[in-house]
Amino acid sequence: MINIYEVNETNKMVEQENLDVRTITMGISLLDCCDENLEKLNEKIYEKITRLAKNLVSTGEAISKEFGIPIVNKRISVTPIALVGGSACHSPEDFVTIAQTLDRAAKTVGVNFLGGYSALVSKGMTQADRNLILSIPKALATTERVCSSVNVGSTKTGLDMDAIKLMGEIVKQTAEETKEQDSLGCAKLVVFCNAPDDNPFMAGAFHGVTEADVIINVGVSGPGVVKTALEQVRGENFEVLCETVKRTAFKVTRVGQLVAQEASARLGVPFGIVDLSLAPTPAVGDSVAEILEEMGLESVGAPGTTAALALLNDQVKKGGVMASSYVGGLSGAFIPVSEDQGMIDAVVRNALTIEKLEAMTCVCSVGLDMIAIPGDTPASTISGIIADEAAIGMINQKTTAVRLIPVIGKGVGETVEFGGLLGYAPIMPVNPFSCEAFVNRGGRIPAPIHSFKN
The missing domain is CATH 3.20.70.20 (Anaerobic Ribonucleotide-triphosphate Reductase Large Chain)
Structure with a gap:
């Protein structure tokens, strides 16, 4: 059990040594939102995110105030969108509409970032994967809080060099699309090998398909x-x-465990990882x-x-x-x-x-x-x-x-x-x-x- 004594022991760390909980990230599965109609798909995505995450920011702020622990960011990760939009999206432009829906949902609930505009292509690309990847420059240029990641390899499957070649081009295009902001879009784009399903940090967070319907992951930091x-x-x-x-x-880590348990209990959402x-x-x-x-x-x-x-x-x-x-x-x-x-x-x-x-x-x-x-x-x-x-x-x-x-x-x-x-x-x-x-x-x-x- 974690007790208040352990929290008090960290007061000096918080006040003088920059200890903080860097993020509370709610992972949300969007697999049940899949639909062949793009408009309905976007409606389902927006509804589910705003319903489940409506109290995420206020809960984080309440925990921070009560325990005196800074919680810097509140974030959301979702199922890789290449999987969710496969049936409804027939072009990169279709995927961009989902990015804009995600951005609107993130703004509605007040989170800093939303991750999961992602594709997992370590062994090959479906047409949906390719369309999502091609949409990344425009998606990141027309949204504020959406983060994107692409997994191009793994120890089990090797490296998809076709995807790696494409991602070099996509990084350059994203830089061009956001050049008026010093190519800021690239700061929201990560290319992975062996990407984890439960990463709470941006820009690489997504909600893996092996995860529960909704979970709470916490990231702690204390250099x-x-x-x-x-x-x-x-x-x-x-x-x-x-x-x-x-x-x-x-x-x-004990501080992170406490925050994770509190957030899980107050939101009624299972605790994932610290x-x-x-x-x-x-x-x-x-x-x-x-x-x-x-x-x-x-x-x-x-x-x-x-x-x-x-x-x-x-x-x-x-x-x-x-x-x-x-x-x-x-x-x-x-x-x-x-x-x-x-x-x-x-x-x-x-x-x-x-x-x-x-x-x-x-x-x-x-x-x-x-x-x-x-x-x-x-x-x-x-x-x-x-x-x-x-x-x-x-x-x-x-x-x-x-x-x-x-x-x-x-x-x-x-x-x-x-x-x-x-x-x-x-x-x-x-x-x-x-x-x-x-x-x-x-x-x-x-x-x-x-x-x-x-």
């Missing part, structure tokens, strides 16, 4: 808490370092990079960075699984460049490159996240970067993702301001050599030999 704890053991050996991270992660991901913000002292530097690195990106991140990720997960029976999602450490002031500083001082970030993704929770690149980067290069990251996930049996933002009209040395939790980012250089002939081969990269475990 500042971990950094402060490590300051107390500066210079100690790795055993002490690991134990400190693990104990801190335990305490943070995701303990160290998700940074642009706020001073809320940085994963600063945790790694507190471990003894002069700058994130220095030799030893990947080892430090591996240690951090592993100990966070070990502490989390002791604190809750239902730890899931992407639990670990995020390394988004634009959302982490320490990462931004490392890029500016030339200590951190895309290639080093890629190496770090072998051991972190997600992948190449919120990285601004020159707007004239070829679509094939973006596809190649997606393929590299997906291959890391496939071979290592972990989730990896790419959220690149080719900022139209800007180049290396310039910065782009996204605002809010999305922060700002320096434009990072990409390798200038072409991979076009490789990307254009088409077909699939087979699953690795260790996938055959049946």
